[in-house]
Amino acid sequence: MAEKTRILVLGDGSWGTALARLLVQNGADVVLWSAFPERLREMSERRANEAYLPGISLPQALRFEADPFAAARGVDLCLSVVPTQHLRKVVTRFEDALGGNVPIVSATKGLEIETFQRPTEIIASELGDRPLCVLAGPSHAEEVARGLPASLVAACDDTAVAEQVQAAFNSETFRVYRSTDPIGVELAGALKNVIAIAAGISDGLGLGDNAKAALLTRGLVEMARFGVSRGARLETFFGLAGMGDLITTCTSRHSRNRAVGEHIGRGKTLQDVLAEMSMVAEGVWTTQALFGPEAEGVAVSMPIAEQVHAVLFEGVDPEEAVRTLMQRSPTAEMEGLLPGSSGA
Numbered sequence: 001m002a003e004k005t006r007i008l009v010l011g012d013g014s015w016g017t018a019l020a021r022l023l024v025q026n027g028a029d030v031v032l033w034s035a036f037p038e039r040l041r042e043m044s045e046r047r048a049n050e051a052y053l054p055g056i057s058l059p060q061a062l063r064f065e066a067d068p069f070a071a072a073r074g075v076d077l078c079l080s081v082v083p084t085q086h087l088r089k090v091v092t093r094f095e096d097a098l099g100g101n102v103p104i105v106s107a108t109k110g111l112e113i114e115t116f117q118r119p120t121e122i123i124a125s126e127l128g129d130r131p132l133c134v135l136a137g138p139s140h141a142e143e144v145a146r147g148l149p150a151s152l153v154a155a156c157d158d159t160a161v162a163e164q165v166q167a168a169f170n171s172e173t174f175r176v177y178r179s180t181d182p183i184g185v186e187l188a189g190a191l192k193n194v195i196a197i198a199a200g201i202s203d204g205l206g207l208g209d210n211a212k213a214a215l216l217t218r219g220l221v222e223m224a225r226f227g228v229s230r231g232a233r234l235e236t237f238f239g240l241a242g243m244g245d246l247i248t249t250c251t252s253r254h255s256r257n258r259a260v261g262e263h264i265g266r267g268k269t270l271q272d273v274l275a276e277m278s279m280v281a282e283g284v285w286t287t288q289a290l291f292g293p294e295a296e297g298v299a300v301s302m303p304i305a306e307q308v309h310a311v312l313f314e315g316v317d318p319e320e321a322v323r324t325l326m327q328r329s330p331t332a333e334m335e336g337l338l339p340g341s342s343g344a
Ligand SMILES: NC(=O)C1=CN([C@@H]2O[C@H](COP(=O)(O)OP(=O)(O)OC[C@H]3O[C@@H](n4cnc5c(N)ncnc54)[C@H](O)[C@@H]3O)[C@@H](O)[C@H]2O)C=CC1
Pocket: 011, 012, 013, 014, 015, 016, 017, 034, 035, 036, 052, 081, 082, 083, 084, 086, 090, 107, 108, 109, 110, 139, 140, 141, 142, 278, 279, 280, 282
């Protein structure tokens, strides 16, 4: 009988748990690691993750391990699903534990505020040169855990690694496509959260369907403009990691980022919204990263992201932000989408 693929999952949040469950169902030998050993004990005893993925049972075969060396022993593949601002601290704990050639699949969607690095850049800077693959696309954990159909994209410079990821994750209800644009897929996954906050604000203000459609469409243009300026391929933004995830996140009742925006549109402060949330809304951090000192100024026009930053961090009233967006000087629809293009 063929040996089972051994997979280490870093992260006990809703997405790490849903993917660990899927991988066990696909026949892998999966061990889940968390920065919080008491949470592992609870998950192991209850066979459930009540904190982050309530109402979903976890298979008996899923193993839990708090010690990095025990967790990483003999693994063929590692899946990293740690929120961006905690990622560096977590991966340094695996510096000696995880074999140098074990591929890492990153399912984290964000940018590090202090360094402006993408998750795979953080992993590479702490764990050195090794195969790295980005997994992104429209995929709320709550739906994947219920076995509802979802399609994602696995992006890696090395197609053989992307194929390994497809083989591990593909199931009757989970379909993974390949891409050779990890920068584009990773940036799309991070940036759509910022636009989702804007979409939530629009919902909270009751601006209607036309405004929401405009936000998604113009949001996609600015995501692509930023991505292309950072070495991503334009077409990636029209795929699952770009348009696909933008639609899901901006319209779903499951989206934390959209919910943050909606509460703010209804008049709550960011501090109050975050204080009431146990889960992460990466878009808040990504907005901070985009306009932080390490970003060295966003080189392309990102008016929606600018207004999200103004509302979240500069005390600008959401209605004022909408007025600012609507009253910008007239421009061509695809202005600056490709380097040097006027878009006219
Ligand atoms: N939830 C979802 O449906 C999806 C989430 N993602 C991405 O997956 C990543 C993880 O998010 P979720 O699983 O949703 O998290 P979550 O919001 O469900 O849970 C929070 C996570 O943060 C961890 N955490 C909190 N403080 C920490 C610390 N000091 N050190 C280390 N870890 C700490 C917790 O252990 C837990 O794993 C994010 O980048 C998110 O954007 C991507 C696709 C779908």
